[in-house]
Amino acid sequence: AETALKEQLEKEDAAFGTCIVMEVKTGKIKAIANLGKQPNGDYYEDFNYAIKRIEPGSTFKLVSLISLLKDKKITLDQTVNCQGGQAQFGPYRINDSHAGLGVLSIKDAFAHSSNVAFAKLIYSNYKDDIVSYWNNLHDLHLDQVTGLGLSGEVKPKITKDSVTKGRFCLAYMGMGYQVLITPLHTCMVYNAIANNGKLMKPYLVNSVQEYGKDVINFSPEVLNEEVLDSATIHSLKETMNEVIETGTGKALKNNYY
Numbered sequence: 281a282e283t284a285l286k287e288q289l290e291k292e293d294a295a296f297g298t299c300i301v302m303e304v305k306t307g308k309i310k311a312i313a314n315l316g317k318q319p320n321g322d323y324y325e326d327f328n329y330a331i332k333r334i335e336p337g338s339t340f341k342l343v344s345l346i347s348l349l350k351d352k353k354i355t356l357d358q359t360v361n362c363q364g365g366q367a368q369f370g371p372y373r374i375n376d377s378h379a380g381l382g383v384l385s386i387k388d389a390f391a392h393s394s395n396v397a398f399a400k401l402i403y404s405n406y407k408d409d410i411v412s413y414w415n416n417l418h419d420l421h422l423d424q425v426t427g428l429g430l431s432g433e434v435k436p437k438i439t440k441d442s443v444t445k446g447r448f449c450l451a452y453m454g455m456g457y458q459v460l461i462t463p464l465h466t467c468m469v470y471n472a473i474a475n476n477g478k479l480m481k482p483y484l485v486n487s488v489q490e491y492g493k494d495v496i497n498f499s500p501e502v503l504n505e506e507v508l509d510s511a512t513i514h515s516l517k518e519t520m521n522e523v524i525e526t527g528t529g530k531a532l533k534n535n536y537y
Contacts, residue, residue: 282313286323289315298329300467306500307471307480309428331426331433333460338393338528340456342520343469344402345390347416349512353405356387356515360397367396369451374399387519391527395455402454407447414438417459420472420479421503426464428482436461472504473520477513479504 285299294317301311316326348354361383365376376395389397406413417423417438425433437460439449452458464482472479481501488496508516523529 281311282315282325285313285315289317289323296327296329298332298463300330300464302467302471302480302482304471304474305480307468307482308500309482309484328430328432330464331428331430331462333434333436333462335457335459336461336463336466337456338395339466339470340459340461341390341393341398341454342473343417343420343422344398344454345386345516345519346420346469346507347413348401348405349516350416350508351405351412354386354401356519357385359383359385360389360394360401362389362394362396365394365396367400367451369399369403370448372448372451374451374455387522388527390519391522391525393523393528398454399451400454403447403451406450410447410450413450413453414440419504420469420507422459422461422465422469426462426468426482428464428484430484433462436465468503472507473513473516476510477506477508478502479507 281299281301285297288294289297296316297314299311299313300309302309312328312330314325314327314329315323316329318324318326349356362376362381365379365381367374374395378392381389381392381394381396384392384394384397386397386401402413414423423436423438425435439453439458449458468479468482479502481503483498483501485498487494487498524533
C-alpha cells in the first residue's frame with residue numbers, strides 16, 4: 281500500500297496522501313499507509329491522513345447520488361443540463377473543471393464528474409427540505425466519528441449555519457465542499473456499495489490478549505443494514521463503472537481490476 285501510494289504521490293507531486301485497504305464484507309482495515317511531502321521533496325509518514333478532516337471533493341458525489349436515489353427524487357436515466365459547465369446559485373458561481381458539457385443523463389453527469397450537475401440536483405431537490413439531506417448523511421454515519429479507536433480522530437463537520445446560508449451551501453455540498461469528513465469515512469461509503477448496501481464499521485484489532493489468552497474480542501459490526509435497496513445498488517454499481525469506462529477515471533482502466 282505504501283509503495284503504491286508513494287508512486288502516485290510522486291507522479292502527481294502531491295502534498296500528502298493516504299491509502300486505506302478495507303475488507304469489504306467485514307470492514308476490517310488490512311492496511312493504512314500515509315505519506316506527506318517534506319521540505320526536501322521526499323515523502324515520509326508524518327501524519328495519519330486517513331483520519332484527517334478534509335473537504336472530500338468529487339468523491340462525495342456518490343453520497344449525493346445515494347441520497348437522491350434513496351429519496352426517489354431522481355432516476356439515473358433522467359437528464360440534467362450542465363449549462364456548458366457554469367451555474368449561479370445566489371451570489372455563488374460554480375464551474376466544471378471541463379467546460380462545454382450540455383444536457384446529460386445523470387449517469388453520464390456522474391461519469392464525467394460534473395460539479396454543475398450535482399450542485400443543481402442537490403440544490404433543487406433539497407433547498408426546501410434541507411433536513412432530509414442532513415438525515416441521509418447521518419444514516420451514512422458522516423456526521424460522527426468512525427469509532428476506529430485511533431487517537432486524534434475528530435468528528436466530521438457538516439455546514440448547518442442557517443437555513444438561508446444552508447440552502448446555498450447545499451449546492452457546494454452536492455459536489456463535496458462545505459463538508460469536512462475523513463478519507464476513512466469516504467472509504468466506508470464506497471465499501472457499502474461494494475458490500476451490496478451494507479455499511480460496516482471499520483476496525484483494526486481482532487483481539488486483546490493477556491498471557492496468550494483473549495480478554496477482548498472484536499467482530500464485524502453493521503452500522504446500516506441497507507443504505508439502498510438491492511435493485512438500486514445494482515444500478516448504482518453500473519453508474520460507478522461508467523466513471524472508468526467512459527468518464528473521468530478512464531485512464532485508470534486496466535486488466536488488473
